[in-house]
Amino acid sequence: MDIRVTSPEIQDQMNKLFSSILLEQQKYMQVRKPDADKAHLVESALKEYTANRGKGFFYNYMSSGRGHGPFTEQIDGSIKYDLIGGIGPNILGHSHPLYIKAHLESACSDTVMCGNLQPYPEAAAITEMLMKNVSNSRLKHFWFTGSGSFANDLALKLIWQKKEPKYRLIACTKAFAGRSVATQDITHNEAYRQGMPQSVQVDHVPHFDQTDPENALEKTITALKEVVKANPNQHCALMMEIIQGEGGFIYGPKEYYEGVFNWAKENDLYIWIDEVQTFGRTRELFAFQNMGLDQYVDVVTVGKALQVCGALFTEELNPKPGLIAGTFNGSLTALNAGEKIIRYLTEGNFYGENGRIAELEHTFLSKLNHLSKNSCKGKINYSGGIGTMIAFEVGDASKDITIEFIKKLFENGIIAFMAGNQPTRVRLLLPLSLTDEHINEIFKIIEQTVLEVVK
Numbered sequence: 001m002d003i004r005v006t007s008p009e010i011q012d013q014m015n016k017l018f019s020s021i022l023l024e025q026q027k028y029m030q031v032r033k034p035d036a037d038k039a040h041l042v043e044s045a046l047k048e049y050t051a052n053r054g055k056g057f058f059y060n061y062m063s064s065g066r067g068h069g070p071f072t073e074q075i076d077g078s079i080k081y082d083l084i085g086g087i088g089p090n091i092l093g094h095s096h097p098l099y100i101k102a103h104l105e106s107a108c109s110d111t112v113m114c115g116n117l118q119p120y121p122e123a124a125a126i127t128e129m130l131m132k133n134v135s136n137s138r139l140k141h142f143w144f145t146g147s148g149s150f151a152n153d154l155a156l157k158l159i160w161q162k163k164e165p166k167y168r169l170i171a172c173t174k175a176f177a178g179r180s181v182a183t184q185d186i187t188h189n190e191a192y193r194q195g196m197p198q199s200v201q202v203d204h205v206p207h208f209d210q211t212d213p214e215n216a217l218e219k220t221i222t223a224l225k226e227v228v229k230a231n232p233n234q235h236c237a238l239m240m241e242i243i244q245g246e247g248g249f250i251y252g253p254k255e256y257y258e259g260v261f262n263w264a265k266e267n268d269l270y271i272w273i274d275e276v277q278t279f280g281r282t283r284e285l286f287a288f289q290n291m292g293l294d295q296y297v298d299v300v301t302v303g304k305a306l307q308v309c310g311a312l313f314t315e316e317l318n319p320k321p322g323l324i325a326g327t328f329n330g331s332l333t334a335l336n337a338g339e340k341i342i343r344y345l346t347e348g349n350f351y352g353e354n355g356r357i358a359e360l361e362h363t364f365l366s367k368l369n370h371l372s373k374n375s376c377k378g379k380i381n382y383s384g385g386i387g388t389m390i391a392f393e394v395g396d397a398s399k400d401i402t403i404e405f406i407k408k409l410f411e412n413g414i415i416a417f418m419a420g421n422q423p424t425r426v427r428l429l430l431p432l433s434l435t436d437e438h439i440n441e442i443f444k445i446i447e448q449t450v451l452e453v454v455k
C-alpha cells in the first residue's frame, strides 16, 4: 500500500485492514428483499432528508455504504444490482479493491481536500496520466473543477477569452451540459431553466438523427449554416457530447463528426467536447478517441467516472493569469482513486475491439435484441448504445410507462434510470464488475419486469 506514514506497524495494519474490508464487503453479493425489521428505515430516513432539503427523491433509496461488484445494499438490508452507478461515477461498481485502497491510503494523509494553493502529488499524478493518454491530440493542459457543470463553465471561459467578443455558442438539441448558470442555457431542455434569465446566447442544431442516418450530416450542416447566417461572425465554438447521455445515448459514425467538425473548423469555431458522462465508457478512454477525432478537439471536459472533474485544453486556449482558479481540486481519496482508475482501465483488458467494454456492449445489445424478437416482442421496440452506455425503449416509450417500468425494475432488484423525452429510454451505465452470471440474472429480471409492466 502506498501510504504516507513510514511506520511498518501502520503499513502492516493497513494491509490487514484492506483484506478484512474486502472480505466484509463480499457478503453483499446477491439480490435480496429488505429485512422485515428494517423495512421502514429507508422511508423514514428519506422523509427527514426530504424535509430538510425541500425536495423528494426519485427512488426510495438510501445506501448503507455496503455493496460489492454490481451490488449495492440499502439501510433496510435489501440488495440490488446497481446499473446506473449514481449516473456515472461508479464505473468499477461497489467496494472495488482499488476504491478501498484509495480510501485507506488517503486515511494516512494530513488533510482531506487538495487545492490550488496547497497541491499534493495525487493531483500532479492524475494530471500526468490524463495528459499521457491524450498525446495524439493537441490537448496540452488539464485544470480541475468541482463538478462537471463547472468544467463546462471553465471550458466556456477559455473559449470566450480567446474569441472575445464572439460570445455566441452552438450546441445540440437534446444536449445536457449541467446545472450551472451558464450550462443551463447550453442544456437543451427548457424545463430545466424555468424563470432563469438567459446568460449565454446558444443556438441549438440537431445532433445525429438516428431515424434518418443517411441525411443526418446534411441536416446538421444545414442547421449550422442557418444559425451562422442568422448571427454572422458572432459564434465562438461548437459544443457537443459525441454520445448524448441525457438524450438516450444518441451518436453517429466517425464520418458524421468529421463532416461536422471540418465545417466548424472552416468556420473558425473551437471544438468543445463534453465527456463528463462518456469518459472511460467506450472502446477507448475518451469517446473522441473511440471515434478517431483526436486532431479536432480543442477543449474536452471530464467528470463522473474519473472521480474528479475538469477540462483538458490546447496551448492556444491556455488563459491569461487570473481567469481560472478555485479552492478545491478534489479530495485526496478521489484524486488517488481517479489516477488508479485511469491506470486500471488503460493497463487492463478493457479497451479495443476485443476488450471487456466491447464485450459488455455486445452481450447487452444481443440479449436485448433477443428479448425484443421473442418473449418481449412488441414490448421492447428499440435497444442501442455504445460501450457501457446502454439504452432501450419499453412499450410506447412514453415518459409514463418508462417511469413505471424503472420503478418496477427497482422493486425487482435493478437500479436503472431514464433518458430522453419522446422517446424516453431506459438508461443503463454498466459497472465493469459485471460477470456473465450477473448478466444472465439481470436479463431474467428485465424480462420479468417488461412482461409485468407492458401489456
Ligand SMILES: Cc1ncc(COP(=O)(O)O)c(C=O)c1O
Pocket: 087, 147, 148, 149, 150, 152, 176, 177, 178, 179, 241, 245, 246, 274, 275, 276, 277, 303, 304, 309
Ligand atoms: C454530459 C454531461 N455534462 C455535464 C454534466 C454535469 O455534471 P455535474 O452533474 O457533475 O455538474 C453531466 C451530468 O449529468 C453530463 O451528463
